[in-house]
Amino acid sequence: MFRSNDLKQVSTNKIYKYYSYDCDEEKMFAPFLKNTLRYRHPSSLNDPYDCYICKKNGGFYESIRKIEMRNVFVCSLTTSCDDILMWSHYATNHQGFVLEYDLEKLRTINECQLEDFSYVEYSDDVIEKTTRDFLSDTSSERKSLKAIFHKSKCWEYEKEIRSVLYGSLYSKNDYHDITLPDNSISAVILGSHFISKHKSIPKLLQNMYINNQLFYMQLQAGSYRLQKECGSLEEYFDSI
Template identity: 30%
Template sequence: MSIDEFSKIITHLNLDIELRPTAKIDIVSIEFIESYLRIKKDDKYLSKQNDKFDYSKSTEGVLLRLRKLKPQPKTIFKYYSNDEKGLNLDALKNKYLYHSSFKSFNDPFDCNINLVSFRKNGKFKKTQKKKKDLFKNKLNNVGICCFTTKKDSILMWSHYSNSHKGYCLEFMKKEEELYPVNYIKDFNKTNYYDNIKDSEFHLTYSKSEEWSYENEYRSIVDNIDPTNPNSRKRKYSPHRLKSVYFGVNASDKLKLQIIEILKENYLNFKEIELYENHLKENSFGIESVKIN
């Protein structure tokens, strides 16, 4: 809550509180304001900077907490390259999101099996090895689709949209649909025997803090058939597609292809906003110009 919001509340409640950085607020006033805002003790989420909660492991509880801490975006973005096989254009045409295997990711630490310990009572026996192998094989049935809250990241346009030659789609985000990635400093491990589900979360939602600039959200499905590529294609409603952003190096051919796909396959075509990206003249940045 900002100081201005807090000031409005105490003014509305006619509370006599001195608004100075050094001023102290008595506990009675705090509890009264909390009661007024209907804040439950279990839901007092502080800013992460001051929160003493342990975020070093990406358990389900940590991810739920992160989702409450972060202001939830109304829309999310996904970058696409202008691939030669036209697979990305096929996904746009047929309105599906492809949930990739972790093996295709550019970060070798992403979904790294070593994030989970299979030692029991400090020992690693044959039975533990079997558990590890089964857990590792289960990853083959997992599909991951990655999104971000940023549409103007120079690095992401470079990495995921083949040097700004591709495009970026903006989707309406369903409430409580996705979990944010947890960016951790140290290579902390969960123990498989403590909580299997938490180990699964930790494995698929943990990344090094060096990747934090991506501000990533993930959609994860665990019923993939590794022998059937179509099982990785998950349909979305056309009304969820809000905008298309063309990279600064996107060709006119690609732009026309996408516009034709939208016209022919999206009944809500006129509602979908189209933007061209341009380099800013006096800073290292990208600006988007609406073209429809």
């Protein structure tokens, strides 16, 4: 199993994940209704250079790298729920929603070979592996893990947090859903244009209040900055 000694673990307790709009409400809200978190294979992530390692040693060592990554699954979250670009890119132009998670609860997930939630590091330089690295199990694993938590500086605005799941048990698909401990989801935050795709109050939303609260995003007056508001569905409709 890879080691997390070189990773910067997350200190804040509230973390977030953006979810896109889907006309099938049950499918769209499945992460909330089923209380699950999805881990994806790196090959299915939106950045083709995600988990990239510079191939200094030709095709043979690239094959070894692919074997190392074959049973790796990544879950991406963030410390930010009010980034206007991420609402556009990952929540279907602000028509989706964000789930807020309690990190202390997530860290009690009873799943084998789960790497803790750690910050992604951003750099203009890629991770490199030499022949010596490939011949050393410890060095090879450390650099593979570092690559998973390493991205180009152009992604720095995402303030990304990652957790990694390892194991051949999950390799039949390009994703694996983990069931979360009870009360791991601490808030539902609707996008500022969520209702543009939902002409009437979705029935499922009636069951999505947490502690009698529902949150939604709004532009601040006279600004392009988003702010989180708390209220009822009726107050959300009135704000649009």
